[in-house]
Each structure stands twice: as structure tokens, then as C-alpha cells.
Amino acid sequence: MPEQTQPTSGKDRRSRYTGPAALVAVFMLSTVLGGIGYFELTPSEKTCISCHEIIVAYEQSTNSVHRDVSCKECHGHSADSMHAVRENAKRIFYHLTETRHDNIRLSEEQVVRITQACRDCHEREFAHWQQSGHGTNYAGIFLDAKHNRTEQPADQCLLCHGMFFEGKMADLLTPLDTKGPWSFKKPETATRPVIPCLACHQLHAHGQPFRRAAVVQARASAGTNQPAFRRDTLAFYVRQEGAHFAIDDLAVPKIVDRGRAVKVATDPRQRLCTQCHAPNAYGEAGTGDDRTPTGVHEGLSCAACHAPHSNDARAACALCHPARSSCGLDVRTMDTTFRARASKHNIHTMRCLDCHPTGVPKRASQASH
Secondary structure, three states: OOOOOOOOOHHHHHHHHHHHHHHHHHHHHHHHHHHHHHHHHOOHHHHHHHOHHHHHHHHHHHOEOOOOOOHHHHHOOOOOOOHHHHHHHHHHHHHHHOOOOOOOOOOHHHHHHHHHHHHHHOHHHHHHHHHOHHHOEHHHHHOOHHHHHHOOOOHHHHHOOOOOOOOOHHHHEEOOOOOOOOEEOOHHHHHOEOOOHHHOEOOOOEOOOOOHHHHHHHHHHHOOOOOOOOOOOEEEEEOOOOEEEEHHHOOOOOOEEOOEEOOOOOOHHHHHHHHHOOOOOOOEOOOOOOOOOOHHHOOOOHHHHOOOOOOOOOOOHHHHOOOOOOOOOOHHHOOOOOOOOOOOOOOOOOOHHHHOOOOOOOOHHHHOO
């Protein structure tokens, strides 16, 4: 008679399969921990550029103003969160599944992380930006009921607000009409910065590390407060191209005021502002979001009055007035939008005749003779 075998108990079956499973789990855990340890302890030139897709960005960074900053300081450490591990896993997946590797772009999530990393080195600039109108978030722009009732949300909005958003307006907001009420399709989008640092700054821009003393000396030699040298860190991010364009390479806009050509400042920083604060297709001053100075301030640069990052202009008048005021009065007390937003005299477009409709009076020094 054949030998009868004893039935295998549940405990024996579990031990038979849990042994190999435990080994696999230990192997996987060791691999992950080993990979994180290697990434954290090994220099960037042996980790980040081990993928040929990253070599171009790395070579740009080694010739940039941030050449002394480790890749990990801006793009994250594995030890900080699982973000870097997840991103590296995605790179491996795309490397194996895609044939084109020259179109790598930062995701909006990565851009937000870099914006937070900027604060570690640029605390003052970050604080000024955060308090300015440019420091607002998606909710502050796209849930503005008054604006949405006036102008329907459209893809065009993303050219200046939400440049790095991955998708169209239909993927961001609902409904796309002027009735509302409006809400985000992904609630977490509401708190994201709508104009992050990388909207106006290029992280891997070519140039020398910034030295404030050298900048002051260069400006003094040029006899102006405008930049005396090329600085590619200031660059406008064009959403359609997925690339930055340095402000020195941007064209000086052609603005007209009732058919007359307006004198526009050649300051490269002005060109950056006018990418978003732009007139209509005909270049008419004051249309659209245009703020090009006309009237008594024609020819001045935005940067002549607005402080960088904060855009604060409260100290601007004292730079020229009342020493250069034709009236000899303290211009800060005049009825302009500088003093009160409700004023009918816009500081960007005001003329002498706005306050003196019967003619501009002579200066006090001239009247005495």
C-alpha cells in the first residue's frame, strides 16, 4: 500500500512561503536604502549626470551663477522626503519607455519645491516677493469673482498666471464661464504660487556668481542705476516654448499714444515687465494691462520707481521730488494714484495739464523776476 502522507498544517504552509517573501522584502528594502544612501553621500557629478538626459542641464549649471550650489540644494534630498525617490523612479521609467530624451521639463510640483528652496539663500527677496502682488496664489487670481464675471477664464490667462501649470484652463478651473461659482478641479492647486520665482528667473543662467560690491562699482562706472552688464538670471519664461528668454534678448516694445510714438525706457528690466503688463495688439498705451509711463513720467523705467521683488513704489517720489518738481510742491500730497488709488490722475499717465487745465504756472523762482 502506498505510504500515506500527513496533511500539511496551515503553519507549515505559511513558513514555506514567508521565508522567500521575507528575503525578497529584505532585498528590496536594502536596495532602496542603499540607493538613498548612495544618492545622499555621493557628489552630484556622479549621480545627477549619470543619466545622459541630465548632462545638458548639469553642464549649464557648472557655468551658471549657481555653480557653487549643489543640485540637491534646489532639487531636493532623498532624506527630506520620498519626492526625490519618486522622481528618480519616473526618470528610469521614461528612460526605458520613451525614445525622445531632449525635452525634459520641470513639473509644476518641482517648480514649487524650487521656489521654497530659493528662500534658504534669498530670504529678503523671498519675503519681499511674498508680500507683493506677484506673491499671490492660484486662489487669489482664478477665484476672483469680480474679474471672472468681467472676463471669462481662458487658456490665455496661463501665459502670465500659472506658466508652469501642466494642462489647459479646462483642466484647472470649472466652470469656464462668467457666471460661476468657480472651483478648482484639484483643491490642492489653490495654495500654489501663481507667479513663482522661475517665472522671471533662470536657475541655470550663464554668468559669474553674484557679488554686490562688483555690481555697485559697475553701476557707478556707468553713471546710472541701470544694470551695467548682462545678467541672464533675469529671464522671462515663455509657456508656449517651455524655455526662458534673457531680458537682454527681449525686444523694446513699440508703444503709441493716440498715434504718437511713446518714448520707452531701454532698461532691460522694463522689457520683462511688459511681457505681462502688455498693451493690446495695436500697442496702444494704457490698454490691456499696459503701464508704460506717458505724460510727465514718459521714458522712465518701471524699475526707476518700483523696488525689485516687492514692487513697492512708496519711496520712489523722494528720488526725484521735490528737488525736480516744476511746481516746487511736495508731489506726495498731490491728488494722484500714488496717494490714493481712487484718484482720477493715474501716476503712470498724468500730465501737467491734468491739474492745471488753464495752463502750467511759472516756477516760483521765475515769477519773482
